[in-house]
Amino acid sequence: MKKNVIEEVFAMDVFNDAVMKERLPKPVYAKLKKTIENDEELDLEIAGAVAHAMKEWALERGATHYTHWFQPMTGITAEKHDSFISPTKDGGVILEFSGKELVKGEPDASSFPSGGIRATFEARGYTAWDCTSPAFLREDAAGVTLCIPTAFCAYTGEALDKKTPLLRSMEAVSKQAVRVLKLFGHDDVTNVSCSVGPEQEYFLVDKEKYLMREDLIFTGRTLFGAMPPKGQELDDHYFGSIKERIAAFMKELNVELWKLGILAKTQHNEVAPAQHEMAPIYSTANIATDHNQLVMETMKKVAKRHGLECLLHEKPFAGVNGSGKHDNWSLVTSTGKNLLDPGKTPHDNIQFLLFLAAVLKAVDENAGLLRMSASNPGNDHRLGANEAPPAIISVFLGEQLQDVVAQLIETGTATSSKQGGKLNIGVNTLPSLKKDATDRNRTSPFAFTGNKFEFRMVASSMSIAGANTVLNTIVAEVLAEMADELEGAEDFNVAVHDLIKKTFAEHQRVIFNGNGYSDEWVEEAARRGLPNLKTMVDAIPELTTEKTITMFEKHHVLSRCELESRAEIHYEAYAKAINIEAKTMIDMASKKYIPAVIKYVTSLADSINSVKAACPAADISVQTEILTKASSLLASAKAALAKLEAVTAEAAGVEEGKEQATFFKDTVFAAMGELRSPIDELEMIVDKAFWPVPSYGDLLFEV
Template structure:
C-alpha cells in the first residue's frame, strides 16, 4: 500500500480545494480559514457545489452536519443530495445555505436546563477550519460529513466544539500580546496544538456478547482475577499477535484515508490492551480526529469479530486506559512557544510561557482536574500507571533549577548536552534529553509540550483543551499586562519568573506521585486532592470558574451552569445503569447458577450419607457457597433499595452523591460475594466468560 496515495483521500483538504475550487473562491475560503473572516454567501454556494461534486465522484449520495453534542459522542442526521425535477426525476444539488447551516432537533440533546423539551429548534453551523470528510460504512455507503458547531435557538452553545473554538481564540489573543511585548511584530496567530494518545482494550466478540455488563456499562462489574494478570510485564511493547496486527493494519488505512496521521501502535501494559497515537495538529482538528479515532476503532473491531473497549477501567486489577493529551502552543510562522532551545536559561519567551503554565495550573488545578472527571476515571486514577487525583507539574531537574535560580536573583545557566554511554563501541552516540520522564505525573513537561495524563480514554479531548486554553489565556493576560507597562522588559521578565515561583512554585513536583509521602506533602502545600467526579464537578458554579470563562468569552454563566447539571446527570445515570446491570446479572444469571450447584451438592451429600461415605468436602463446599449466596442475596436487596432511594432524590448534586456514596458502594459489596463464588463454582456452571477468557483469548 502506497500510504502517500491513500492519505487524505477521503478529506476535502487544501489539495482537493485547490483542484475543485475556482482560484478566487479558493482564495476567499483560505482567507476565512486563516484569518477568521466571514464567508460571503456567494462563496459558500461555489464551495458547496464543488464539495458535492467531489463527494459524488467518491460515491456519496448523502451529506450530514457532523457535530459533538454534550452526550459524549458525535451526532449526525443524513440528507440526500437529490432534488425532484418537474419531469419526475431528480438532480443532485447542494447549496451554500445547506452547507453553512443545518437544523437538527435539539430537544433530545442535553441542554442542562438551557432549553425546555418543547423548545426543539437548534442549529448547526459549518466549521470551515476543520475539513469535511467522507465516511464509508461496511455496506459501502459513503456520506459527506461536514464538521459543525451546535447551538440553541437562543445562541447558547450545546456542544463541545463551540467553546473549544472560543478558547483557541482567547489563548491566541493573549499569546500575541506577550509576543508583541517581547518585540515580535510578525506573528499573526497562535495555535493550540494537541496530540492525543488513545489507549483501548480488545475482546473477542463472542465473549463480549455473553457479558451484559460489558455491553451496557462498558466495564466488568463482576469478575474474579485471572490466574495471570500483568505481573510478568510481558505484554507491554510485546510482539503484536497476527489477529491484532490485521486489525491495526485496517485501522491505520481507514484513519489515513480520513487524513488522520496515525503513526504509533503497540501493546500496552495490561493483557489485550493497546495504544495508538497520531501526529500533532491544531486542537480543533485534533478533537474532531480523536472522535473519529474512537469511532473507527470500534467499527474496525466489529469487522474483525472483536469489540473495542474504551472504558477507563473495563477490568479490575489491571491497568486502566487513558488518553494522554499532549498540548503545546505554536505560531503561524511555525515556532513552538514551549521549545526551550539549547539555552533555556536565556530564552525569555520560553520561560514566560512556562511561567504561564505554572501559574495557571496551580491557580486552577481543581478546574483542570474537573476536565478529566467521569465515572470511569474514578476507577482508574491513582494506580496501575494512571496518575493520582492530585494535580502537579513535572518540570525536570534542569528547568526547575533554572527557574529557582532566576527567582533567587542569581545568574542561571543550562547544562551542556550529553550523550548516553552504554559501554558498546559499535553503538552510535545517543543524545541525552535534559530531563527524565515521570510516568506518575498528571501534567508533565516532555521536551516541548505538556502531557496531561489524566484524560479519560472514552472522553472528548475538547474538555481538557478548553480548560487549558482558558487558564493559560488568563495567565498570559496578566503577563502581557505587566510587560506592556514595563519600562525594562528584561527586568520585568525576571520579576515575573520570581513572582511565579514564589506564588505558584508549589505545583512543581518531580518525584513519585504514587507515594504516601507525596500525598502528605501535597496537603502541606495546599494542593487540592479531588478524589471523585462528583467532588470535581462541584467547582463548576464557583465564582472563579464562572468569571474566567465569562471574561474570555468561552462560556457564559448559563452555559457553565448547564454543563454542571449535564455532567452531574450523566454521572448518576451511569451509576444507575451499572446498578441495574448488576441486579439483572445477579438475579438472572448468578443466583440461578449457584442454586443449581448447591442442589447438586445437596444431592451428592444425601447419596453419600446413604452408603455411610464421607461427605466432608461436599459439606464444606456447600457451607461456603451457601454463606456467600445468602450474603449476595442480601446485598442484592440492599443495592435495589439504595438505587431506588437515590433515584428519588430531586437535587442533582445530592442525587449524584447518593449514587456515589450509597449505590456504588452497594455494587462493590455485592461484587465481593459474586467474585468469591466464581472461585467456588465449577467452570462449566459459571454463566459468563471469566477474566481469563476476556483478557487472554484473542
C-alpha cells in the same frame, strides 16, 4: 515507481487544502484560506462556490447523502443525513447542495443534554459549518456520506456542544499569546494555535465472549469478575509481540484512519493484557479533537469486522490497568515557532520562560478545574489507582527546568542549563546515544516532555475538547494578565525578568518531580495546599465558581448559563451512569449468578447425599465445607442484592442534580461493591461449567 500504500490512501476521503486549491476558484480559495489561517470572520458569499465544489467532489466518490457532523454534550458524535436530490417539474431529480445547506443545518435540539438551557418541548437547534476542520467522506452500509464538521447551538444562541467552546478558547489563547509576542517584537505573528496529539488506549476482546457479558454491553466495564492466576505482573504484554489477530485489526485501522487524513503514527501493546495504544502526529486542537472522535468510532467499527469488540472504558477490568488518553499540548505561532520549545539553553530563553511561567501559574490557580476537565464516571476508577496520575494536579518539569527555576527563585538570575550529554551503553558495537537533559515521569498528571505538556489524566472514552478548552482558557487568562502588566512597563526587559521570577516563586508549590503514586506525596500535597478532588462529583462544582465564570465570560468561551448547564449535565451523566451499572448488577445477579450458584450448590448437595447413600462411612468433609462456604456466600449475595435494589430505588426519589449524584456516589456505589464481593469470591469456588459468563481469563487472554 509504485507508491507506498500510505501515499496512495492518505487523505483520499478528505476535502482538504490540496483538494480545495484544485477545485475552488482562486479568489474563493484565497478568502477561505485566510479565514482558516488568521481566525477571520467567514465571508458567507463564498459558501455557494465551496458547496458546489464539495458536492461535485463527493458525487465523484459515490456519495448520495451529506450530513452536518457535530459533537453534542453526550460526548459522542451526532448526525442527520440528507440526500443531494431535489425534484424537477417533470418528475425527475437533480442533485443540489447550496451554500445555505453547507453553512447551516437544523437538527432537533430537544433530546440532547442541555442542562436546562432548552426545555423538552423546545426543539429548534442549529448546526454551523466549521470551515477550520475539513469535510470528509465516510463509507458504510448506508453508502458514501459527505460529513461536514459543524458547531451545534440552541435557538437562543448558547453552545450545546463541545466544539464551540473549544473554538472560542482557541481564539482566546491565540489573542493573548499574540499580545505577549508583540512585546518581544514578533509583529509578524498573526495568530497562535494550540497543537494537540492525543494518545488513545483501548482494550480488544473477543466479540462472542463480549456478547455473553451484559455488564460490558450496557456499561462498558465488567461489574463482576475475579482475577485470573496471571494478570499483568510479569509486564510481558507491554510492548510485546503483537498477536496476528490484533495485528490484522491494527493494519486495517491504520488504512481507515489514513484515508480520513488522520496521522496515525504509533501502535503497541500496553501494560495490561488485551490492552493497546495508538498515537497520532500533532494537529491543531480542533482538528485533533475531530480526529480523535473518528479514531474511537473507527476502532469500534473495525474491531467488529475482526470478530473483536473495542472497549474504551477507563476501567473495563478491576485489578488490571485501565485506559487513559494522554493529551499532548503546546502552542505554535503562525510562523512555525513552538512557544514551549526551551532550545539548547533554556536559562537565557526569556520568551520560553515567560510562557512556561504562564502555564505553571494557570495550572496552579485552576487545578480543580483541570481535574474536572478530565472527569467522567469511569475515570474515578483509574485516577490515583497506582496506574494513572493521582487526582492531585501537579507539574513535572524535569531536572533541567527545575534547576533553571530554582536558580531564578534563589538568586534572581539563571546562568546555566543542565545538558544531557552522551549515554555509553557499554558495548563497543552499539552507538553512543544522545541523552536527554531530563528523565520522564509517568506518575505526573501534567508533565513537561521536551517541547510540550502532557496532560495524562484525560479519560480514554471522553472527548478531548473539554480538557483543551480549559487549558486554552486558563492559559489565556494568565497571558492576558501578563500582557496587561508588561504593556505598561517602563523597561520591558526588567519587567519581564521580574515577572518570570515572581511567577515561579509564587507557584512553585505545584512543581513535583517525584513519585505521584506514593502516600507521602498525598501528604505533601496536602501540606502544600494542593486540592485532592477524588471523584467526578467532587470536581463538578469547579465549573461554577465565581472565579471560573468570570474568567470564561471574560474570554467569551462560556457564559454563566452555559457553565451552569454543563454542571447539571455532568451531575446527570454521573447519576445515570451509576444507575445503569446498579441496574445491570441487579439484573445479572438475579438472572445469572444466583441461579447458577443455586444449581451448583444443589448439584453439590445431591453429590453429598449420593456419596452418603452409597458409602455411609465415606469422608465427605471437603464437599460439606465447600457446600457450607458456597451457601454462606450465596446468602451474602442475596442480602447484598436486596440492599442494592433498595438503595437504587431510593435514588430515584432523590432530587436530581448534585444531591442525586452524591447519593449515587456515596450510597449506591458502595452497595454495588458489597454485591460484587461475594459473587467474585464464588467465582473462585463454583465449577466453571456452572459459571454463567466468560471469566477475566477468558476475556483477557483468549483473543
